Amino acid sequence: MDHFWVVGTGTDVGKTFITTLMMRYLQRKGLKVVPYKPVQTGAVKKGNKTHYSDTTTYLTYSLQPLSPDDINSYSFPTPASPHFAAELEGEWISGAQILNKIDHLTKEYDVVICEGAGGLYVPLQPYTSLTLLDIIQRSKLPAVLVTRSNLGTINHTLLSLEALKSRGIELLGIIVNQYEHSPIEKSNVQTLQRFIPSIPFVIVEGNRTIESFDDETIFERLMKRELLRTSGS
Ligand SMILES: Nc1ncnc2c1ncn2[C@@H]1O[C@H](COP(=O)(O)OP(=O)(O)OP(=O)(O)O)[C@@H](O)[C@H]1O
Numbered sequence: 001m002d003h004f005w006v007v008g009t010g011t012d013v014g015k016t017f018i019t020t021l022m023m024r025y026l027q028r029k030g031l032k033v034v035p036y037k038p039v040q041t042g043a044v045k046k047g048n049k050t051h052y053s054d055t056t057t058y059l060t061y062s063l064q065p066l067s068p069d070d071i072n073s074y075s076f077p078t079p080a081s082p083h084f085a086a087e088l089e090g091e092w093i094s095g096a097q098i099l100n101k102i103d104h105l106t107k108e109y110d111v112v113i114c115e116g117a118g119g120l121y122v123p124l125q126p127y128t129s130l131t132l133l134d135i136i137q138r139s140k141l142p143a144v145l146v147t148r149s150n151l152g153t154i155n156h157t158l159l160s161l162e163a164l165k166s167r168g169i170e171l172l173g174i175i176v177n178q179y180e181h182s183p184i185e186k187s188n189v190q191t192l193q194r195f196i197p198s199i200p201f202v203i204v205e206g207n208r209t210i211e212s213f214d215d216e217t218i219f220e221r222l223m224k225r226e227l228l229r230t231s232g233s
């Protein structure tokens with residue numbers, strides 16, 4: 001079975017939103033799916049409770065039971081780069097631990113969807129050059145890139161694609177998120193398609209709920225055959 005990363009051109013582009021949509025889409029195909037957020041930062045306080053929006057979103061919207069231990073390795077309260085958020089807590093993010101976890105999960109689930117933290121060149125440790133991109137490369141899994149639709153996305157998207165290509169990371173597709181149908185967004189998508197002619201594009205509209213995508217097959221053309229095969233098919 002293919003497992004893959006959902007990565008972004010930066011933070012807040014919609015990686016969790018898209019991961020959740022793809023999780024539900026594949027769960028509805030009868031596949032046993034786990035979203036895995038290796039490192040999340042930025043605790044959300046509600047009253048005397050603290051939670052993390054990424055894993056809370058997975059748990060809230062999953063159509064299958066999820067074990068909290070399976071969906072995350074590191075959580076740090078400061079909304080900052082993983083290397084700094086970990087340092088503030090006196091913690092150390094181990095790349096080997098993340099890769100071992102992914103290996104374990106791929107043996108337990110039909111599909112593992114790994115979500116990045118921020119963009120690609122995100123440091124994981126305060127005194128080394130280890131980045132999320134290194135981990136993605138070492139995992140040998142392909143990636144879906146989530147990008148914005150508005151002004152600035154052309155450069156951010158092409159730079160991110162260059163980074164993936166330079167590491168030999170297979171690109172499954174590009175998801176243009178929070179699309180609002182403006183002329184500049186239409187031009188942005190056409191321009192990106194001109195620069196990246198052979199890759200599937202999926203346009204995801206903004207201001208919609210997770211459930212509102214349930215009956216859509218927007219990910220059909222993204223999914224390689226292996227992802228759609230359910231047992232016995
Ligand atoms: N297509 C969409 N429609 C409606 N809301 C969206 C959409 N995409 C993203 N959002 C909302 O925008 C916010 C940022 O999205 P999200 O949390 O998925 O970003 P992210 O890339 O995962 O960020 P991080 O780098 O922190 O992991 C969230 O509140 C999310 O629910």
Ligand SMILES: C[C@H](N)[C@H](N)CCCCCC(=O)O
Nearest residue numbers: 011041042079080081117118
């Ligand atoms: C806090 C935020 N929502 C993400 N969890 C982490 C973003 C890291 C960005 C690092 C950087 O590119 O400066």
Ligand SMILES: [Mg+2]
Nearest residue numbers: 015016054115
């Ligand atoms: Mg997220």
